[in-house]
Amino acid sequence: MTRQTGRTGRTGDDEISRLARGTLLPAFAGAVPPRWLLDELERGLAGVTLFAINGNVPDTEALAALTAGLRKVAAPLVAIDEEGGDVTRLGGHLTGSPYPGNAALGAVDDPALTRRVYRSLGAELAEVGVNLNFAPSVDVNTAADNPVIGTRSFGADAALVARHAAAAVTGTQEAGVAACAKHFPGHGATVEDSHLGVPVVDADLELLDRREFRPFRAAIEAGTRSVMTGHLDLPAITAGVPATLSHAAISGLLRERLGYDGVIVTDALDMDGASGAIGIPEAGVRALLAGADLLCLGAREHEASVRATVAAVEEAVRAGRLPAERLADAAERTGQRQDWPTGPGAAAADREAGLEAARRALRLTGVLPRWSSGTGPLVVELESTGNIAVGPTPWGLSPWAPDAVRAAGTDGDVESVLDRAGGRGLVIVLRDAHRHAVQRSAATALLAARPDAVLVEMGLPVWSPEGAVHLATYGAAHANAQAAAERLGLA
Incomplete structure (x- = not known):
């Protein structure tokens, strides 16, 4: 892969532009891919994030047609937030999910059943062309008044969360869909919502290692294809900077301390915890500098946000602020998605697993x-x-x-x-x-x-x-x- 800076001429500019697009996961409106999105995919856009609130998921037949349309022009990542339970997009936003969430699975505490539930959920995603699921949430929910995690967590015990994190990752990827363990470094010990601000996790490295990091280690050992960062401040480590934008958190903790070499994706950059004070394009540049590979822009961020973020990344490279090698590394890592074991047919839907889990919980x-x-x-x-x-x-x-x-x-x-x-x-x-x-x-x-x-x-x-x-x-x-x-x- 050519790794030239933007000052090396038109070819370099074009390459930087394509690399920048190779880190973006924007959203879009409707159940038919708009022309601007297809054009961006041809120019190297990494993929898309689907949102029910954008009308992307009217029903499974329409969703399968939508993802097929995307793949006529490229081989994109098609991501979705389908945790089962309370956070559901695949039809569950209309009727409620046929699969209980993590709290119920943790209450049952049968990792084999968790694996079975996530395999079935993954099979349903694979059938409609989704190949990256932003799940499981592996946060250890130690704050009972947590406003954003709660039942999305397997529980308050790190060992329990760890064994179910591994089971969920394994089940998802057995179905041919890439899993994404979230929200690193852990959103469970907060009483603030990162959609609205920057929550603080007041823990030293020893406590983080013993509590927050344990499920992420289990997910990494299980082979999770991606990890999502959270917009969280660890005062002892990030010193007021949200983890998504912190080199100490992403490169220092996740890459070096935990030894993770897979794809790192940000939580949505439209959240105030990431971009409230600086805007999405600048947040994207800082996340790449910190070591992230994929930038999830958010539900409201469509064509204009893609163009603005690409322009900000290009300017950061031209100014020497963002090394072209760092951008190429991110785009290359996400480009290896063709090696991910994705595609329908690897497993079959088993909704009885969801009802069994709910009954046992x-x-x-x-x-x-x-x-x-x-x-x-x-x-x-x-x-x-x-x-x-x-x-x-x-x-x-x-x-x-x-x-x-x-x-x-x-x-x-x-x-x-x-x-x-x-x-x-x-x-x-x-x-x-x-x-x-x-x-x-x-x-x-x-x-x-x-x-x-x-x-x-x-x-x-x-x-x-x-x-x-x-x-x-x-x-x-x-x-x-x-x-x-x-x-x-x-x-």
Whole structure:
């Protein structure tokens, strides 16, 4: 590969431009590849990231046609955020995922089942032409009030997360899809959302080695094809700089300390934690300088962002700020994707694995009441907003309870629910109640009037009133909801 600087003439300029494009994963709108995107692929664009909110995934047939259209002009990376559970894009954004998320898999703690679930999920991705999945999340969720990880993590124990990280990577890649362990150096010990700022992980190197890095080492040993960086500040190491833009974090920790030689991809650069103060093009240059290979630009970043980022990288090379060798190294590493074991047919979808995992993850405290013959319980779902990563994915038990009530949890809501539940059983559905005071207050008031009510927690089961009958699902995916509905006798 020619590694010339931009000052060596027109050929050098063209080569730098192509290398710069070889590091970019932009987004686009719609279910048909736009002309600008096809042109950019011909000019060397590394690939794309698919987003349900952009209309890229209306259904699996359309998605397969979309990815086939991309491959008529190039051999791009086609990436997606499909974690299963609460973060789902492949149809699950419309109905909820048929696969439970990591918290449920960690609760079951059967690595063979985790491998089976991820193999099935990977098979579904491969069938529609996706060859890079931004999963699994291998963050150790030690902060119960974490606003962005939560049920996306296998748990709070590093050893447990490590064994499931390895199983998830193995299952995904057995299906012919490249896995991506995220969010290095670990987003589990934070109470801030990197979409909105730069969270701080206040840990020294010894603690990071023992806790945050353990699952990443397991994923690397399992052969993960990529690792995603997080926009996190490690004061003892990065000194106020988010890890995505830190040479000490990417080159020092991930490359040298952990010995990782695969593709390093950034979390979305449109997040405030990366570009809020400097803009996406400059964040892209700094990420490449730090040692990243692929720049995920974000859902809103289309043609204009590609052009602006390419221009910023070209200028950084011309100015001598970004060595051409570093850019060539990044593009060459991502260019080796043709060697990745991708393509449909390596495994078959096995959705029963998802339902099995969801059923085995259920945890019941107390004894479920017997509902009156012929009259099921009234189900009330207390409103809970998902974080930006989750998005507006449907959740709850309403598919099995046609007259279910969705309530904000105000005093008026409590009285209305009690009136409607007269003579019937009552099921109160929560989601991360430990993080939502209104949910806790409403549930407490309902239980005071109806101590026979059942609480169903569809987030992390951190909060539960003493003496209450409590069913924990460890997630709000369709599979989790179905398993809960079965246990409650609704399905």
